Amino acid sequence: MIKVNNRPVEWQEGMTIKKLINILKYSYPVLIVTINGEHIPREKYEAATVSDGDDVKIIHPIAGG
Amino acid sequence: MSCILTAEHVHKIKAARKVLKEFKYEPAKLEKGYANKSLYINISNNSIVSKDVTEKMKDVFIGGKGFGLWYLWNAVNPLTKWNDPENEIVISPGPIAGITQYPGAGKSLVVSISPTTGSVVDSNVGGHFGPFLKFSGWDALEIQGKADREVIIFIDGNKGTISIEEAPLESVDTHLIIEELTEMYAESDEDKRNISVVSSGTAAQNSYIGLLNFSFYDKRRKSPRVKQAGRGGIGTVFRDKKIKAIVVKFNGVKGDLNNPVDLKKIQELGIKLHKEIHDFDAIQTQKREVGTANLVEIMNDYDLLPVNNFKYGNHPETWKIDSKQIKKKVTQNMPDGCWYGCSMACAKAVDGFILKTGPYKGQKVLIDGPEYETVAAVGSNLGIFNLDHVLECNFYCDTYGVDTISLGTTTAFLMECYESNILNKEITGGLELTFGNKDAAMELLHQMSRGESFGKIAGLGVRKIKELLVKEYGAEPQFLNDIGMENKGMEYSQYISKESLAQQGGYAMTNKGPQHDEAWLIFMDMVNNQIPSFEDKAEALHYFPMFRTWFGLMGLCKLPWNDIEPANNRQTSEPAKVPEHVQNYVELFNSVTGKTINKQELIVQSERVYNFQRIFNIKMGFGQKVHDNPPYRSVGPVTVEEYLSRQDRYDQQMKELIGVAPDGKTIEEKIKITRKYREDQYEELRQTVYKRRGWTENGIPTLEHIRNLGIDFPEVLEVVNKHL
CATH class of the missing domain: 1.10.599.10 (Aldehyde Ferredoxin Oxidoreductase Protein, subunit A, domain 3)
Structure with missing residues (x-):
């Protein structure tokens, strides 16, 4: 189990940020991603591994419709 | 634009005009964003008065909506109804409006007593009218009274004249009258860009959900286009006052007309934002490319797109009406704004669309939009995933003067009532109002324009329809109150708020009703936690x-x-507020007003x-x-x-x-x-x-x-x- 935005999400073997974003269907074009507080730039989403127990934040910087 | 406007036709309608009142004035030179004058027109007795804008008004109410609220407060009493002569329509642009250096500075705020809520409503609209009004010497325009015949108000900001004119032959529907009046009041083709028209349409006079269109002349298309003050039924008030149009003409837009205290600073702020837009829009929200329509697929992905009267948040056929499909229909395919200098350029248009229904069937028309709200309101929320229907409905709502959001939410409610056996064909006059029935949805809108059959009922809006269904047909009030998506008498805009407590408050704890322009917190709350x-x-x-x-x-x-958003926004402590842009606004205000x-x-x-x-x-x-x-x-x-x-x-x-x-x-x-x-x-x-x-x-x-x-x-x- 990992935490995404302080909510529990099932962890999967081989999970990366890119895979996690796909699982969550987070299609918003601008995301702010951290793993255990460390910022992950967009170009590293595919390589950034998510380990079991990680604290992930995927913030959508949008406050206006 | 669709209509074929002949010189003979223009000559005929011009000849039928009769000036009822003329007023001359010396156009005020703007100082620090203000003209320091406002214009009061009473169309009951055709009086025209220039009022001073006091320092206290500027300190407390600032401008725009603030001025509108203050004037309306003084005009009405607690018993005033929307269709009483005392009710006003106030249009005010605000002190920063009209600058051309910083994107998004061409807005007007319209304030009135609403037919659907019975209380004060405000609506924010683009187009050229607000800046032209201010450059003509007026911080606000108050219109009170009710005319006894169809009128047009014409403000010439260069000559310093205002006239109230009897207008018996002009069209009512917007796509026609904006062409007629642009042609009539412009002295040459080049002069057409100096004209802006406020108009409504035939459905506004037969419903409570009428809107106002504000025009701007598109030089590339050689045609006027429109932006909408949609919420709250102000178009209905406009037509009830027998106003066909308000026209302002101003030649000479320049970047320094507001006479700001620090133009250089405004230029610096503008250049910084233009660069951000240039560098990041394509990888952020793509407003220049697709406008607000990119939200269709995003809302669908996050289970927030209203489907079948806000029951569900997504649908497998959403791709048929998403921004990729809309992009194929948008003909200009280049950045397109509704005020000078706006590099955000979110405006979009579809040219040469051939109408399949209604009084203009077969004609080729220009459609401004569609915006996200319209696609959701008259598309997914009605279970209709047909882009041509959305475009056709968008066109007719604009030209008939009807708010797409209120129409969509009301029609969705009626469809659920129909599927719940509260309504039937006998009551609807034969319309089979099931989710997904685009033909029935279009016919309802045409009936609204004609003021007949069930379209007249639909035009009452959700709150009044609920009351009618309980009273006339014995419907169960709690179910109607549960599914009728209105608060304070205004129909909800197009987001599912069930999984965001904050957004439930962001809709229902608003001043004017559930429009998302006060607070849109779904992502901060539901997604980001x-x-x-x-x-x-x-x-x-x-x-x-x-x-x-x-x-x-x-x-x-x-x-x-x-x-x-600036590149470093994500590193700030409160990225949702976009702190750098907030500071831009502080400096923009100070640079214009000197405060x-x-x-x-x-x-x-x-x-x-x-x-x-x-x-x-x-x-x-x-x-x-x-x-x-x-x-x-x-x-x-x-x-x-x-x-x-x-x-x-x-x-x-x-x-x-x-x-x-x-x-x-x-x-x-x-x-x-x-x-x-x-x-x-x-x-x-x-x-x-x-x-x-x-x-x-x-x-x-x-x-x-x-x-x-x-x-x-x-x-x-x-x-x-x-x-x-």
Whole structure:
């Protein structure tokens, strides 16, 4: 189990940020991603591994419709 | 544009005009963003008066919506109805409006007593009218009274003349009258860009959900186009006053007409934002490419796109109406704005669309849009996933003068009533109003334009239809109140708020009704989980409505605030507020007006006007706790099918949040348990928000708060004291 935005999400073997974003269907074009507080730039989403127990934040910087 | 306008036709309608009143004035030179004059026109007795704008007005009400509220407050009494002559339509652009250096500065705010809510409503609109009005020497235009014949008001900002003209032959529908009047009042083709027309349409005069169109001339297309002041039925007030159009003409737009104190600073701020837009729009929200329509697929992905009267949040056929499909229809395919210098350029248009229905069937027309709200309102929320239908409906709503949001939400409600056997073909006059029936939906709109059959009923809006169905057909009130997506008499805009408590408040704890322009917190709340406690949500429901109110005081568009973000925004402590852009606005205001506010005072400026509007509602018999009750459809699942569509989520919440095991319970029992929990949550949020906003438990601003804000005028205290 990992935490995404302080909510529990099932962890999967081989999970990366890119895979996690796909699982969550987070299609918003601008995301702010951290793993255990460390910022992950967009170009590293595919390589950034998510380990079991990680604290992930995927913030959508949008406050206006 | 579609119509074939002949010189003979223009000559004929021009010859039939009769000047009822003419007024000459010396156009004021703007100083620090203000003309310091406002224009009052009474069309009952054809009086035209120039009023001074006082320093106190500027200090307290700033401009735009603030001026509109203040003038309207003084014009009406608690018994004034929307169709009384005392009701006014006030149009005011605000002190920053009209600058050409910073994107999104061409807005006007329109204020009136609404036919659907019965209280004060404000609507924010683009187009060239507001800046032209100000450059013509007027910070605001107040129109009061009711004409006894069809009239046009014409303001020539260069010659300094205003006329009220009898207009018997002009068209009513917008796509026709904007062409006629642009042709009639322009002295040459080149002069057409100096004309802006406010108009409505035939459905506005037969419904309560009429809108106003504000035109701007598209030089590339050689045609006027329109932006809409959609919410609250102000177009209905306009047509009830027998106004066909208001025309302003101003030649000579330049970047320094506001006479700001620091033009260089404004230029610097503008260049910085233009660069951000240039560098990042394509990888951020793509406003230049697809406008607001990119939200269609995003909302669908996050289960937030209203489907079938807000029952569901997504649909497998959404791809048929998403921005990729819309992009194929947009003909210009280049950045396209509604005011000079706006590089955000979110405007879009479809040329040469051949209409398939209605009085203009077979004609090729130009359609401005569609915006996200329209696609959701007349598309997914009606279960219609057909882009040609959305475009056709978009065109007819604009030309008939009907708000797409209110029309969509009302039609969705009627469709659910039909499928729930509350309505039938006998009542609807033969219309089979089932979800997905595009032909029935279009016919309803055409009936509204003609003022006949069931379209006349649909034009009443959700609240009044609910009352009618209970009274005339014995419908069960609670079910109608649960599924009828209105609050304060205004129809909901197009987002599913069930899974965001903060957004439930962002809709129902608004001043004018559930329009998302006060607070849009779904992502912060539901997705990011950034505001988990009641206090966090209340803080957001204080800050964002106050901040966003400010755009309406200035004549600014919201999009350049947070639909584009600086590269380092993510590193700031509060990225949702876009702190660098907030600072831009502080500096922009100071550079135009010479005042020295900071970001805290910016919020206080809004807070004054926001609380004044709340008290205005109280004056009109609204504005208390009971008026902030949401329909349950916006809070949780009303029906079994709705619960089943998200059963896993709701069952899990029951177990983890409510502490009740869902096993062995019927769906009806689970709906009841979920409802009790969610309604209690809303109530706790409401009290936390009221406290944060400085209001009593009944939602009345406290005397201390009113005094601190400096709006403790005797007439304000008189209203509030009755309720404390």
